[in-house]
Amino acid sequence: MTRAENLLLGLGLLLLAACGDAWNNPYPGRAADANVVYSAFAERPKHLDPARSYSSNEVEFTGQIYEPPLQYHFLKRPYELIPLTAEAVPRPRYLDAAGRPLADDAPAAQIAESVYEIRIRPGILYQPHPAFAQDEAGHYRYHALAAGFAAGKRQIADFEHTGTRELVAADYVYQIKRLAHPALSSPIFGLMSEHIVGLKELGDALQQAGAGQPGAPLDLNAFALAGAETVDRYTYRIRVRGKYPQFIYWLAMPFFAPIPWEAEVFYAQPGMADRNFTLDWQPVGTGPFYLAENDPNRRMVLKKNPNFHGEIYPDAGSEADRAAGLLADAGRALPLVDAAVFSLEKETIPYWSKFLQGYYDSSGISSDSFDQAVTFSAGGDPQLTDSMRAQHIRLVTTVATSLWYVGFNMLDPVVGGLGEDRQKLRQALSIAFDYDEFSSIFLNGRGIPAQGPIPPGMFGHVEGVQGINPYVYEAREGRIQRRPIDAARKLLAEAGYPNGRNTKTGEPLVLYFDTMASGPDAKARLDWMKKQLDKLNVQLVVRGTDYNRFQDKIRKGNAQLFEWGWNADYPDPENFFFLLYGPHKKVGTGGENAANYDNPEFNRLFERMKDMDNGAQRQQVIDRMQEIVRRDAPWIFAYYPKSFGLVHGWVRNVKPNLMANNTLKYRRIDPQLRAQRRAEWNRPVLWPIGAAALVLLALIAPAAIAWRRHEKKAA
């Protein structure tokens, strides 16, 4: 054998060895039949500190590692809060200004403070971590390290000793204090400082203390917080200003998960941050999983927490859940998988291909792959294509608790204001923008035209004919249809713009749409928008801009029309209506009301509605608020996005839960079936290697013959 042949053979053997069972296996060294979930993330998470993480790609991890006191029931709809580490869902006690207790149904105006007392279950342990490791004498092994100690270490697993300790109420209080830490810039500090007693003052005190000793860590235990205190080892109390019923939902988010002080002391040591050993990157929690490998440039691995306190799969669900097999694991100990491997996959093409090869257990559907995956029946229902069905892939759809809308700047002299003519102008434009058509052209049907600010699945949303926006839609023979364009033309004429021209000046109506969308896809969408207004003979000028300038325009009230969206933080209508609450106007207050809508009646109703318990009375108030915003039309209610997901046949217990972020523990897979399918789908096709060799030979041979001829001739 020649040296070249030896080299080729060696290379081939190395390749085979590296590839294991299938040549295209992207998980070298991992058994195909391991009880592991394989998933991907498109953007690396920025923060894993529960005081900071907020984006969905961050809570996807923190939700599995940290345990706030409450969680959402996995199966029940409408969404229901249940205890996680707490013994029970707390009910607030109300106090008046003098600190006297009030009845549960006391008027909100009398309530000066709401007190939440939360008792956690004893015996819950943290994941094994070096921050807790103690020597025989009871001293912490890694709390007084020399400067260079961390230099050779890459992962937390590189520390030889680990320990644990019991979760106590003080850890929750500690975390609430962390929300005010100036170095953490918690995204909810501003909001929570309005509600939790003393949080703002704590923030100021910490800022002052930090300025006095720059760079030095702050001992939060040395600072008191009036609004959060421990009652006993397992009980803590949170004091909230006034009545704020939505506060309970925040207690199901990682912001309110416990942090052990030992972890902060451990990570604050010199040299740790240089090795990325920080709480922001190496979480310490009590949840069903811990972060075993954290390389967000490549892969993040969650493994089963050996100290997990134990939880069982829920046995309460609907008949539909039972029929879908979602109760088959009722009573089983969670989590149902040993680990989850998340690989960084920035591009949709490799993601999709790996899903089809069985290397990812689930996938979304990008617009490029939509036709390959989904078709629509004659009745308009989405169904899988034959090729997907042949691979035993399942389609999971759900309407997101989100809303997209086109906002009018209510301070704008042309489209803003609450006068009847302006209302009619905005109503006319709302009819003209045909979002049914938009959904079918640009979203592959993955959007439901919106009838108001509250999306389906949330209290206050009314389905069917009863819930239509009568200014834009009408019910004909039981079917909901957009009003004809003639109705819009009539409204436009009544608004003072017959046939799109100003009655006073004769000038055509020109509107300006600010957007940060760019690229060919965006151009098609923007052309579509122009065409919608062409129907009314109104001109739309698109002002493209970047993200920063767009934000700036909105902040200063310089935009006229703009597109915006909102994703629910929690399942309460307050979380959508507050976007239209006058005192939350963007201009002047920097609030979330980007349209700067300010209707006194709506504001009054909002203040009443936000403190009410769900029920018929609250629904009445909500209906009135809906009527006001539909009439005033500060937004063109565009659509509620509908998400389509695909899962392989070996994946079980998949039920979209748009509020919960800790659902990995319920997921079950059939690893043997996956291994079998992967082997079946990924058999290497060898003939192209032979064909490539032949092509190469065919290219070289004439050259070699000609060369030989040339050399002979020269000789």
Place this chain on the structure above:
Amino acid sequence: MLSYVLRRLLYAFPILIGVNLLTFALFFVVNTPDDMARLQLGAKHVTAEAIERWKAEHGYDKPLLLNETETGVQTLTNTIFFQHSAAMFAFRFGKGDDGRDIGNEIRTRMGPSLAIALPVFVIGLLVNITFALLMVFFRSTYLDLGGVVLCVMLMSISGLFYIIAGQYFVAKLWNLLPISGFADGADALPFVLLPVLVSVVAGIGSGARWYRTIFLEEIGKDYVRTARAKGLSEVRVLFRHVLKNGMIPILTGAVVVLPLLFMGSLITESFFGIPGLGSYTIDAIQAQDFAVVRAMVFLGSFLYIVGLILTDISYSWVDPRVRLR
């Protein structure tokens, strides 16, 4: 030669300061510290106070270039530009806006970038030179013409097409290699093969044409005629004489990019899931992470200067007439 190299390294300082200033100006023209804070803090519940706190925490609460509230040298030093730039000359890049140490990231990501870029560079150079020499050998024949047409065809196709086609055929249809990903050590081999293959093929068109032009220029020179007249075979003429004399322009193009191989490729790394410096840069631009963008531009400029110095040194090696003083 040592004094020449030292002198060139000293010249690098004003260049690097200039590059830094330019990057700084370009970045902050479109991106104020307030914008950066907003992007980092997310779209929800962002208050003016939170923005101020973020800026103070990340050192963006100072004036950009000139601090008029200070006196003396602090007018210049107590500014965002100085505070964020001075340490870079000691290769201390600080932390990105996500809190991760940039120096650590660069060290970690250099390996994967090199794992792709180095084989692409070496194999690409060998393939392109061989192909170019073959075309020169068969110059003015149909084989040469066919080669040139093939090169033009290869050049005309977008780089992205090679990636998508490579992934579709090799990884998806034939299941021969993983479509994307990366691993450490020997496990990296299957992940490296496809991006290397695709990058080499994508570079043949332009590379081989460029080298063909160089060799054709050389082959018409007097010394080649002399060599032939002495009775040397065409192979010997090409490899012993033409290739050697064609090395200067080849070195100009090749050595200068050598240090830049560390920086990786933006598109290839992104599509093949290679955790290298190319994808790091593109992520930082998208996230408006000035600290990382600035560090990468600085590193890129520095490596480019090193590449130019290496090119000069290599000239003196391959051409005895060149002396560095």
